[in-house]
Structure formats: structure tokens, C-alpha cells
Amino acid sequence: xxxxxxxxxxxxxxxxxxxxxxxxxxxxxxxxxxxxxxxxxxxxxxxxxxxxxxxxxxxxxxxxxxxxxxxxxxxxxxxxxxxxxxxxxxxxxxxxxxxxxxxxxxxxxxxxxxxxxxxxxxxxxxxxxxxxxxxxxxxxxxxxxxxxxxxxxxxxxxxxxxxxxxxxxxxxxxxxxxxxxxxxxxxxxxxxxxxxxxxxxxxxxxxxxxxxxxxxxxxxxxxxxxxxxxxxxxxxxxxx
Amino acid sequence: xxxxxxxxxxxxxxxxxxxxxxxxxxxxxxxxxxxxxxxxxxxxxxxxxxxxxxxxxxxxxxxxxxxxxxxxxxxxxxxxxxxxxxxxxxxxxxxxxxxxxxxxxxxxxxxxxxxxxxxxxxxxxxxxxxxxxxxxxxxxxxxxxxxxxxxxxxxxxxxxxxxxxxxxxxxxxxxxxxxxxxxxxxxxxxxxxxxxxxxxxxxxxxxxxxxxxxxxxxxxxxxxxxxxxxxxxxxxxxxxxxxxxxxxxxxxxxxxxxxxxxxxxxxxxxxxxxxxxxxxxxxxxxxxxxxxxxxxxxxxxxxxxxxxxx
Numbered sequence: 001x002x003x004x005x006x007x008x009x010x011x012x013x014x015x016x017x018x019x020x021x022x023x024x025x026x027x028x029x030x031x032x033x034x035x036x037x038x039x040x041x042x043x044x045x046x047x048x049x050x051x052x053x054x055x056x057x058x059x060x061x062x063x064x065x066x067x068x069x070x071x072x073x074x075x076x077x078x079x080x081x082x083x084x085x086x087x088x089x090x091x092x093x094x095x096x097x098x099x100x101x102x103x104x105x106x107x108x109x110x111x112x113x114x115x116x117x118x119x120x121x122x123x124x125x126x127x128x129x130x131x132x133x134x135x136x137x138x139x140x141x142x143x144x145x146x147x148x149x150x151x152x153x154x155x156x157x158x159x160x161x162x163x164x165x166x167x168x169x170x171x172x173x174x175x176x177x178x179x180x181x182x183x184x185x186x187x188x189x190x191x192x193x194x195x196x197x198x199x200x201x202x203x204x205x206x207x208x209x210x211x212x213x214x215x216x217x218x219x220x221x222x223x224x225x226x227x228x229x230x231x232x233x234x235x236x237x238x239x240x
Numbered sequence: 241x242x243x244x245x246x247x248x249x250x251x252x253x254x255x256x257x258x259x260x261x262x263x264x265x266x267x268x269x270x271x272x273x274x275x276x277x278x279x280x281x282x283x284x285x286x287x288x289x290x291x292x293x294x295x296x297x298x299x300x301x302x303x304x305x306x307x308x309x310x311x312x313x314x315x316x317x318x319x320x321x322x323x324x325x326x327x328x329x330x331x332x333x334x335x336x337x338x339x340x341x342x343x344x345x346x347x348x349x350x351x352x353x354x355x356x357x358x359x360x361x362x363x364x365x366x367x368x369x370x371x372x373x374x375x376x377x378x379x380x381x382x383x384x385x386x387x388x389x390x391x392x393x394x395x396x397x398x399x400x401x402x403x404x405x406x407x408x409x410x411x412x413x414x415x416x417x418x419x420x421x422x423x424x425x426x427x428x429x430x431x432x433x434x435x436x437x438x439x440x441x442x443x444x445x446x447x448x449x450x451x452x453x454x455x456x457x458x459x460x461x462x463x464x465x466x467x468x469x470x471x472x473x474x475x476x477x478x479x480x481x482x483x484x485x486x487x488x489x490x491x492x493x494x495x496x497x498x499x500x501x502x503x504x505x506x507x508x509x510x511x512x513x514x515x516x517x518x519x520x521x522x523x524x525x526x527x528x529x530x531x532x533x534x535x536x537x538x539x540x541x542x543x544x545x546x547x548x549x550x
Contacts, residue, residue, distance in 0.1 A: 212265075
């Protein structure tokens with residue numbers, strides 16, 4: 001475990017913060033960290049947060065304030081240090097031979113897609129983003145995604161982009177290999193349309209590093225821990 | 241020079257620090273964080289006769305200064321544990337381990353113990369009697385003196401190693417259960433297992449856990465665990481392993497003074513994978529601060545009379 005120094009912790013959308021930590025170990029797209037938000041006994045458990053980006057020791061996290069833990073995290077000032085368990089999870093498999101890739105993000109599911117898109121661009125892939133949010137105030141990374149591929153933004157209330165959700169926006173068709181991250185209901189709906197892709201799953205976690213069996217799910221390959229054997233799985237292996 | 245050594249169930253432990261069952265797997269997930277050979281011993285994940293996949297998720301909920309779990313004894317079953325997990329554990333941990341045995345019927349416990357008897361890196365068995373007895377309406381073995389004594393007696397008959405009975409605190413009178421298992425032949429007692437609790441999600445208006453209830457652990461339960469260790473120590477002569485919300489050196493020393501010969505540290509490992517190593521390294525310094533020179537001389541020190549055989 002490491003004590004990483006906070007370089008920045010800024011509001012980038014409604015209740016949504018981007019935190020940059022320095023002196024981090026290398027991370028791959030799709031990995032996550034377990035962060036201790038305070039020294040006190042409450043909150044007790046660490047918070048698992050997706051890696052939004054990594055370069056040269058700088059780790060970028062994007063998180064939404066949804067409860068006590070993330071509320072405390074949002075108050076952490078630059079130059080503070082945070083206790084982090086790093087390099088967790090398997091990350092996305094980047095070895096697909098497909099040239100055209102669709103990246104689908106629902107809400108905070110968009111967080112890991114930035115780093116993923118950058119790595120796929122280095123592999124000369126052509127990327128199409130489908131990014132769904134509740135409302136325009138919740139949107140983040142739209143500009144960053146636009147630098148890396150074609151972006152279709154969808155909002156529940158139509159205040160930015162097309163009105164609807166990720167599923168309706170795709171007209172129930174996914175033409176290419178995809179990577180999808182977002183709420184379970186969204187992922188389940190995507191799985192019924194196409195199994196040709198990977199998904200990042202979430203479960204409530206105890207330790208986050210494979211010791212406690214808190215996050216186990218059944219797959220076609222047997223019982224797996226989301227924190228170690230995942231969080232990324234081939235869609236075809238997921239049992240809903 | 242402070243002495244951390246403690247003798248437990250025929251095992252000579254370098255220190256009284258032992259990770260609790262279910263929080264440490266078979267050790268493999270912790271080797272990237274530190275050399276686990278520093279630990280006094282390790283209690284394995286619960287081993288059952290058949291493989292178990294455990295309960296549906298969510299299995300984890302956070303509570304104030306603690307957590308709930310309803311893992312459901314997920315483990316690959318005794319045959320796989322013997323063929324794969326315990327040999328692998330031997331390569332990363334050179335001392336004797338304590339094998340946690342769980343089951344739904346007494347016969348299942350006996351089947352597991354008979355097979356584990358042939359494995360050489362096990363120093364003792366921890367018998368988990370918080371499991372529901374499916375032959376008795378699903379009441380946990382540890383909730384009645386008769387059931388607790390019966391399972392103890394039968395395990396003791398066939399075990400080739402000392403057996404320590406891990407008690408459930410969800411009982412009216414834990415001292416009575418402790419006395420019953422001692423009379424039935426237990427070599428030691430470990431307490432406490434988790435307390436039954438619940439959390440409710442305001443967004444869904446439903447319990448957080450899929451199984452609705454789960455086991456509460458963490459600092460919130462320490463006062464209950466400590467009280468139970470203290471009371472059981474006055475009632476039995478066999479050694480006690482103290483468990484419940486330990487997360488620092490001071491907690492360890494409180495449990496030793498209450499009557500524990502060694503302690504298990506559980507939830508704290510999930511929050512800080514290095515907690516056991518940090519406690520072992522800091523313990524001498526904290527003991528010196530209080531003028532304590534040895535763990536063994538401290539056992540039961542909070543009582544008027546210390547009447548145990550070590």
C-alpha cells in the first residue's frame with residue numbers, strides 16, 4: 001500500500017470530482033484502486049475507485065459524491081496524502097484484432113473509458129463513444145472523448161445530445177466489438193443485444209484484493225472474484 | 241527485551257497474532273504486501289466437505305466502525321483444499337496453520353477432519369460451530385450447550401490434532417456454552433465469531449445484503465468480544481483465542497489481559513492488508529511503554545486470580 005500525494009481534487013461536473021495523485025505505480029485501463037478516505041473508524045471500508053487515466057506516475061480518478069465516503073474524499077486538499085492500495089483488478093483486454101471499437105459508458109461508467117480510449121488509439125483503433133448521463137450537468141469527459149473518436153452523448157432529460165438512454169441511442173444494434181461500463185441494468189440490456197465485447201462489473205467489496213470472497217460472481221468459467229478475476233469480463237462469460 | 245512468544249495448543253508461537261478465518265484466504269493474496277512468515281499462525285478459510293459457492297451478492301455492507309458479511313462459507317471443498325490450497329500454502333508459510341472446519345451436519349465436520357488428519361502443515365483445528373445444523377431446524381450448533389458439547393465430543397474423538405471450538409456470541413449465555421465444550425473435551429476456545437446484524441438501503445428500501453442478515457465485525461464489536469473473553473476465562477481452564485474488532489497493539493493487549501493466550505485479527509486485514517505485520521512490529525514498543533515484558537506473563541492479568549494452565 002502506498003501513501004500518494006494529492007496534486008488536484010477539482011469539481012468537473014455536478015457532484016463529480018477529478019482527483020490527481022502522484023508517485024503512483026503503473027496502472028492499466030480498467031484497473032481500480034482501494035482508497036482510505038479518512039483516518040477514522042467511520043467510514044470503515046476503503047472505497048474502490050476506477051482509474052480514469054495514468055501517465056508517468058500520475059494517477060487520475062473521477063468519482064461522484066454518493067455517500068459519506070465520497071463526500072469526505074471531495075474535501076481532501078492538494079498536498080494531502082492518501083492511503084491507497086494500487087494496481088487492483090485485471091483491466092481491459094486490449095488484444096482484440098478488431099479495428100472499429102465502440103466504447104459505451106453509463107454515467108460514472110465513462111470514467112475508465114478515457115484511459116482505455118487512449119490506449120486503443122495507440123493501437124490505431126477507430127473509436128465510437130456512446131456516453132449516457134442523467135442530465136447535461138452530470139456530463140464529463142465529452143471534450144476529451146471528442147479528441148479520440150466520434151462521440152454520441154445521450155441524456156435522460158435531453159438537455160445535452162440525444163434524449164433517451166444508451167440502449168435506445170444504439171437502436172438496439174451494436175455493430176462492432178465493444179467495451180461497456182455502467183449500471184448492471186444497462187450492461188444486462190447490452191448483453192442481450194450483443195455478446196461480442198467486454199464489460200466492467202461492480203459488486204460491493206470487502207477487501208478489493210481477493211482475500212475475503214465478498215464480491216464473488218458466477219460465470220461460465222466458474223465462480224470468480226470481481227476484484228481480482230475482474231472487474232472486466234467477456235460478456236459471453238457473464239451469468240446474469 | 242520484550243518477549244512476544246506464546247504457547248498455544250502445543251504450538252510454540254513467535255507471537256500471539258493470527259489472521260482470522262475468512263479474512264486471509266490461504267494466505268496467497270497477502271504475500272505481495274509482506275512476508276507472512278512473520279505471523280504467529282494463520283487460520284485458513286472455512287473448509288467444508290463439498291465445494292460451496294456461498295451466498296448471492298451483495299455479501300458485504302459497511303456499518304459504523306464495522307462491516308456485515310454474508311459470504312456463506314465459499315470454499316473449494318476439502319478435497320481441493322488438500323490437493324491444492326494447503327500444499328500451496330506450505331510454499332508461502334513455513335509454520336503450522338490452524339484449519340477452520342465448518343459444515344451443515346456433524347458427519348460433514350468428521351469427514352473433513354478425517355481427511356485433514358493426513359495433512360502435515362496443520363497444527364490444530366478450529367471448529368466453527370456458528371454454522372446452522374440442518375438436522376436441527378437450522379439452529380446453529382453453538383446456540384445450545386447440548387449441541388455444542390455433542391459436536392465437540394465427536395470431533396475430539398477423531399481429530400489427530402488439538403481442537404479449538406470457535407463460539408458464536410449470538411447466545412443467551414456464552415459462559416455456559418464455553419463450559420459445555422470444555423467438559424466435552426475441547427482443547428481450546430476461540431471467541432467471538434460475528435454478531436448477527438443488518439443494514440437497509442434507503443434507495444431500494446430493502447436490506448443491503450441479498451441474504452438480508454449478516455455477521456457484524458470490526459471495532460464496533462470489540463467491547464462485546466472483550467467482555468465475553470473475560471467472562472469465559474473465569475469459567476474455563478483451557479486456553480482462549482480472543483477475536484473481535486482488534487485493530488491495534490493496544491487492542492491485542494486488552495484481549496491478552498482479559499484472558500486470551502493469542503488473538504485473531506479479522507476485518508482489519510481487509511482495510512489494511514499490512515495490519516498484522518504492523519502490529520507485530522509495534523507490539524514490543526507498546527508493551528515497553530506499559531512496562532510489560534512478556535505476553536505469557538500478561539495472560540489473564542486483568543483478573544484477580546490467574547488460574548490457567550498454559
